[in-house]
Amino acid sequence: MMEMMRAVAVLAANDVRVVDDVPKPVPGEYEALVRVHACGICSGTDSQIIAGTLETGFGGYPTVLGHEGAGEVIALGSKVRNIRIGERFIHPNLYPDAGNGYTKTHGSMAQFGLVCDRDAMREDGFAEEHIPFPKQHKFPNSISYIDAGVLLSLAECHSAAKNFGAGSGMEILVYGAGPMGIALAMFCKLRGAKTVVQIDSVSARLEQAKAVAKVDETINFAEENVSEVLNNRKFDLVMDAVGFTSILYEGSGYLKPGGKVCSLGVLKKDDRLIDTSRLQCNTSLHMLNFPYGEYRIMDDTIAMIESGKVNPKDFYSHVLPYDQLEEAFQLVREKKALKVILTFDN
Known part of the structure; x- marks a missing residue:
């Protein structure tokens, strides 16, 4: 039976x-x-x-x-x-x-x-x-x-930070401070990013981003105007950890020439068409709605946990x-x- x-x-x-x-x-x-x-x-x-x-x-x-x-x-x-x-x-x-x-x-x-x-x-x-x-x-x-x-979420964000090209001296803007957004910001900092700014509407999550990812600045879009706070600042990378094409369009406007807007959040089936004419000129779009290379980087992620650099309980x-x-x-x-x-x- x-x-x-x-x-x-x-x-x-x-x-x-x-x-x-x-x-x-x-x-x-x-x-x-x-x-x-x-x-x-x-x-x-x-x-x-x-x-x-x-x-x-x-x-x-x-x-x-x-x-x-x-x-x-x-x-x-x-x-x-x-x-x-x-x-x-x-x-x-x-x-x-x-x-x-x-x-x-x-x-x-x-x-x-x-x-x-x-x-x-x-x-x-x-x-x-x-x-x-x-x-x-x-x-x-x-x-x-x-x-x-x-553990899988952490490896996915670790691989995303690597795939997106986060590196030493970069200025990075991250939309979303859920567990994936915070982990993505953390791995960007661990890869040497000079500045990471994180955007969300939940104050507790933004505080967690400061404590865990050591982000340099947070913006609560429910209480602040993002454009006014950024005041024409530009970034090497803008990352969407939420999953909206509207974020990709908005984030593109905050890129330096040659910068890249990065899509990590899973796009809904009725929000998957992207009008590239709405992206800023001389920028790139990197789609990563589903993970790539997360299992190849898993051992490195586990090593970071065992060495104390990453604490799963924070997520x-x-x-x-x-x-x-x-x-x-x-x-x-x-x-x-x-x-x-x-x-x-x-």
């Missing part, structure tokens, strides 16, 4: 709930079963899947949420030889057809998931396109499961059991939480 598990699923637009009829994954011969302990809620992707505004990478309703999961290996397939029982992984996954009518986008908000011994499959002659679950990574026991619920404010799902997403929607981590240990 097929064994079921509990999971967080979106059944239709704006209908998210805990369900108990998702098939528990059975590991194949090159796969390992992971018990999920925690999963971060992504205020960008997860929220858009729930709202029905995500166009790219969406599996279709009903779908199991979650790409920021963290768990431990509890069982091994017969040909697994590079993964051990008890090892910790982020992004345990499900197959696109998760069973019983469910898809996955991306499936980490469940009691169990899978990772793959990709090296063993390569060694045994499998072509890369036939090896599942490319987005997975071990993390050390020194990082708790709850802290690991923000989440609430930890709730998954059965308090409604409260968790309400905190996210109302911006009363910086980030919420769901736990599956009960």
